[in-house]
Amino acid sequence: xxxxxxxxxxxxxxxxxxxxxxxxxxxxxxxxxxxxxxxxxxxxxxxxxxxxxxxxxxxxxxxxxxxxxxxxxxxxxxxxxxxxxxxxxxxxxxxxxxxxxxxxxxxxxxxxxxxxxxxxxxxxxxxxxxxxxxxxxxxxxxxxxxxxxxxxxxxxxxxxxxxxxxxxxxxxxxxxxxxxxxxxxxxxxxxxxxxxxxxxxxxxxxxxxxxxxxxxxxxxxxxxxxxxxxxxxxxxxxxxxxxxxxxxxxxxxxxxxx
Amino acid sequence: xxxxxxxxxxxxxxxxxxxxxxxxxxxxxxxxxxxxxxxxxxxxxxxxxxxxxxxxxxxxxxxxxxxxxxxxxxxxxxxxxxxxxxxxxxxxxxxxxxxxxxxxxxxxxxxxxxxxxxxxxxxxxxxxxxxxxxxxxxxxxxxxxxxxxxxxxxxxxxxxxxxxxxxxxxxxxxxxxxxxxxxxxxxxxxxxxxxxxxxxxxxxxxxxxxxxxxxxxxxxxxxxxxxxxxxxxxxxxxxxxxxxxxxxxxxxxxxxxxxxxxxxxxxxxxxxxxxxxxxxxxxxxxxxxxxxxxxxxxxxxxxxxxxxxxxxxxxxxxxxxxxxxxx
Numbered sequence: 001x002x003x004x005x006x007x008x009x010x011x012x013x014x015x016x017x018x019x020x021x022x023x024x025x026x027x028x029x030x031x032x033x034x035x036x037x038x039x040x041x042x043x044x045x046x047x048x049x050x051x052x053x054x055x056x057x058x059x060x061x062x063x064x065x066x067x068x069x070x071x072x073x074x075x076x077x078x079x080x081x082x083x084x085x086x087x088x089x090x091x092x093x094x095x096x097x098x099x100x101x102x103x104x105x106x107x108x109x110x111x112x113x114x115x116x117x118x119x120x121x122x123x124x125x126x127x128x129x130x131x132x133x134x135x136x137x138x139x140x141x142x143x144x145x146x147x148x149x150x151x152x153x154x155x156x157x158x159x160x161x162x163x164x165x166x167x168x169x170x171x172x173x174x175x176x177x178x179x180x181x182x183x184x185x186x187x188x189x190x191x192x193x194x195x196x197x198x199x200x201x202x203x204x205x206x207x208x209x210x211x212x213x214x215x216x217x218x219x220x221x222x223x224x225x226x227x228x229x230x231x232x233x234x235x236x237x238x239x240x241x242x243x244x245x246x247x248x249x250x251x252x253x254x255x256x257x258x
Numbered sequence: 259x260x261x262x263x264x265x266x267x268x269x270x271x272x273x274x275x276x277x278x279x280x281x282x283x284x285x286x287x288x289x290x291x292x293x294x295x296x297x298x299x300x301x302x303x304x305x306x307x308x309x310x311x312x313x314x315x316x317x318x319x320x321x322x323x324x325x326x327x328x329x330x331x332x333x334x335x336x337x338x339x340x341x342x343x344x345x346x347x348x349x350x351x352x353x354x355x356x357x358x359x360x361x362x363x364x365x366x367x368x369x370x371x372x373x374x375x376x377x378x379x380x381x382x383x384x385x386x387x388x389x390x391x392x393x394x395x396x397x398x399x400x401x402x403x404x405x406x407x408x409x410x411x412x413x414x415x416x417x418x419x420x421x422x423x424x425x426x427x428x429x430x431x432x433x434x435x436x437x438x439x440x441x442x443x444x445x446x447x448x449x450x451x452x453x454x455x456x457x458x459x460x461x462x463x464x465x466x467x468x469x470x471x472x473x474x475x476x477x478x479x480x481x482x483x484x485x486x487x488x489x490x491x492x493x494x495x496x497x498x499x500x501x502x503x504x505x506x507x508x509x510x511x512x513x514x515x516x517x518x519x520x521x522x523x524x525x526x527x528x529x530x531x532x533x534x535x536x537x538x539x540x541x542x543x544x545x546x547x548x549x550x551x552x553x554x555x556x557x558x559x560x561x562x563x564x565x566x567x568x569x570x571x572x573x574x575x576x577x578x579x580x581x582x583x584x585x
Contacts, residue, residue, distance in 0.1 A: 013539065014460075116469075121340060133464075135469035138469020141481070
């Protein structure tokens, strides 16, 4: 992250994560029916010499459905993404952020409210409950980055045994939009965007968390589960979730790279 | 595992019984559990407790010990850490309330108890660590120069063999002092404050206590976002801080109480805000003012930044202030 001048920090108002998310959601223009437009991406940085190992981990995680999409973009040292430049000797990997799903729903006229990022405990391939969470309106740091820093994930275990704790997030939607939501989610699945863990019932808890009156919750896997596995396996990886908008044309399915 | 399809009422009782068993050092029977459940507002008899204990045993969360006594298993402890998320959001703060209520420090006499953080370090690192804690206690970033060294035989806190504990005054003590003076206090944010030329400039990050299941202080430390040592050496760096809200009408009294606390060497105040004004960029509710303080664990964080292995236990217990010594 580029360092800001001290005097600059004091004058800028502080931004909570929820504002950043809504900003990115608003910028999403991806249309699953035409497969064109802008999506939200995470950027991760790793030491250049580990890139092959990390990419094969990413491929395994992505093919098992623990990420939103198998699309990636490799970024070379010196390459610019938004206001950020990939440092020398480092390799950047852009992956699809789950906020893309929120953006697409929003652009179909569905009012959507991202609530929190958390950890979902999976038992025998069935999502059981959230075990930790951080609300977007309560933090200036990204919840998934927070959870990764706490060494609480066990996405690798989930891959090998079907049980473990994975990154996920929850949004609330008004209950009368439910049919439309299912329709759009189906369209997204056809376009290769998945990772929907659970669509809740109106006025009912979703994975142990309550929702606002006359709303239902939708839980989607976090976009950085692949990064979490790389980290669990000992690779030093710097993940910036919900980083920037990118044209889907720039991305390639990971299977074409490894 | 308490599965998500268990009746929520049953699930709450199961969790509460587990908590009671864990809080007890030895095996505990159904009759005592039933008494404790009633103290906590659950209407349940001895027979009801037995029924719930059988469920807990079947799920491997508790085990029998002796005649009808129960102890918690490893899985049971894990269940308490993971279960009932709705009750754990903001839990950091619920547990603070209990400590705040138990703080009895009188700012006029210096008598009574304070809330402390403890850091456990290897005995061999003690001299180096205490020098760092000492250096920080002479700066405005410190809550108090009073500490207590805890040896293995300490009656207050259990210290593992080969290690030594250093207890320092926690900033939540000030919430306790304000609450004791009759001021309603709402501990709102865990924050990271940027200092420049040894002056606090702005909060660079904020986390609301009631929007997280993870302690904000632990987040900043584990993400390596602090630079307490730099702040000590160069005057610029990032330190741990927190912000509480109090009513606008209590501002004058709060300032007076904080003055008195300073006279008995309990300070660490960054800023007492103005009405309807953010404190170092932290938004404050209408009708409230923000009071921000440096966190007491900054000295421990400085020790950690120097490369010494240290396990930090924030807001860990209560000590008599008179039993602490000035560095």
